[in-house]
Amino acid sequence: DNEINGITFAGVGSGTQVDHIEVAFNLDDGVEFFGGTVNVAYVSVLFVGDDAIDTDEGYAGTIQFAYVVLAEDSNHGAEMDSKEEALNDFSRSFPTVYNAHFVGHLQNAVGSVSTDDTTEAILRLREGTGGVFANLIITNVGSAGVFQNDCAGEQFTTDLSDVSPVADSNKNFLFFSENNIINLGNGNGVAFDVQASCSMMFDTSRNEDPGLVMQVGNPSTSTPFFDPRPLSTSGPAYSFVDDVVVGNSFLVQTNYKGAFSTSDNWLVGLSWLDENARTPDNVAGVYTSGDITTDTTWTNDAPILLTGQVFVRGATLTIEAGTMIMAYRDDGTDSGVAPALVIERDASIIAVGAQNNPITFTSAVSAGNLPQQGLWGGLIINGNAPVFGSDSAPFQDLLVEGLEGTNSFYGGNDPNDNSGTLSYVRVWYGGSVIGADNEINGITFAGVGSGTQ
Structure with a gap:
């Protein structure tokens, strides 16, 4: 039980400036604070062997944007400790944690290198710690969202005025906002597991889907893609947002919960996820997935972000010159489905660019990861024209590689079939491998007729 953390802050003061740090794949804790008052903004901790963030010995700083x-074998997302001996207003740990997103693992099987605790919970609060916890998102709760034990006189509250404005006397309080999201939707866990000896009782949070672009249930080093940003500013992550603590000059007031806004993926340029093409570039756009069944135009004023396979069915998709279509590496469902644009039979695409203003299909990853093959699917056009094999009769109802199980067929009896127009269209970095000898081409013309230009 004697390991070195990824980053250890031991008695570090608030005059020290810390922002944009990451610890990934550390054997013990990711970031640990032994006392001190240092404040940290923008911290990422990935796949560590014990606790991601650990506070102890009277730590009284602020952590925002985590x-x-x-x-699967990690311990806690955060373990917040104090000291049970001689607790008072001045010695009690009092971390302030705002705008954090903790992603658990639904098949969590703690294999911690630490011998003091193997309780399955995403947050563990113990040994009388106080603190302020607000604007949090906790997802993938396999066991418990918050586990509290070894209480020692701290006073539980959901009233922000008990800890705001800042005062030494507030350090006896433990504020956990009722507006924090603990999403139980895709797991079998509970929001709170509180030891019977604790006099206070956690019992309220918001059990709702936070509405993120991607929420992977069992994250691992083989998960193809992560995008933890909210889908829109009208979703749950932008509702019921807590004010910052008055007098805490380090905190930034946001209008969202969790670590990310819709438009700022601050992992880019910092994270192992970005370094390995596992997260999109820091670009905002129009998220698109699923079926298009009415005539639709993609305009060139914002990128089109393909987060899954898009099927145009019985409609015309028009793409303006200069439009950028940026595809994700995976649809985020652990299914291995590569995002692609599929034009069905009896549908059409009108994609007319210009020599100096082409239409571009490309990957959504940052430029530092490019060029690279196989980062997304491709463009597939299915038509009604004849397709022949060894038989004299044309094949019908065939499936393109990568579209198994979709009923997205090609082939028919109309050699003059019209699937639309392509001009000055370029497709980059596609051809994702989705199985053995099963890849998607850059552009696939499947049974496309001569009426197509």
Whole structure:
């Protein structure tokens, strides 16, 4: 039980400036604070062997904008400790944690290198710690969202005025906002597991889907893609947002919960996820997935972000010159489905660019990861024209590689079939491998007729 943490802050003061740090794949804790008052903004902790963030020995600083992803054998997303001996207003740990997103693992099987605790929970609060916990998102709760034990006189509250404005006397309080999201939707866990000896009782949070672009249930080093940003500013992550603590000059007031806004993926340029093409570039756009069944135009004023396979069915998709279509590496469902644009039979695409203003299909990853093959699917056009094999009769109802199980067929009896127009269209970095000898081409013309230009 004697390991070195990824980053250890031991008695570090608030005059020290810390922002944009990451610890990934550390054997013990990711970031640990032994006392001190240092403040930290923008911290990412990925796949560590024990606790991602650990506070102890009277730590009284602020942590804002934290992204934590646990592996199957990780311990806690955060373990907040104090000291049970001689607790008072001045010696009690009092971390302030705002705008954090803790991603658990639904098949969590703690294999911690630490021998003091193997309780399955994403947050563990113990040994009388106080603190302020607000604007949090906790997802993938396999066992418990918050586990509290070894209480020692701290006073539980959901009233922000008990800890705001800042005062030494507030350190006896433990504030956990009722507006924090603990999403139980895709797991079998509970929001709170509180030891019977604790006099206070956690019992309220918001059990709702936070509405993120991607929420992977069992994150691992083989998960193809992560995008923890909210889908829109009208979703749950942008509702019921807590004010910052008055007098805490380090905190930034946001209008969202969790570590990310819709438009700022601050992992880019910092994270192992970006370094390995596992997260999109820091670009905002129009998220698109699923079926298009009415005539639709993609305009060139914002990128089109393909987060899954898009099927145009019985409609015309028009793409303006200069439009950028940026595809994700995976649809985020652990299914291995590569995002692609599929034009069905009896549908059409009108994609007319210009020599100096082409239409571009490309990957959504940052430029530092390019060029690279196989980062997404491709463009597939299915038509009604004859397709022949060894038989004299044309094949019908065939499936393109990568579209198994979709009923997205090609082939028919109309050699003059019209699937639309392509001009000055370029497709980059596609051809994703989705199985043995099963890849998607850059552009696939499947049974496309001569009426197509």
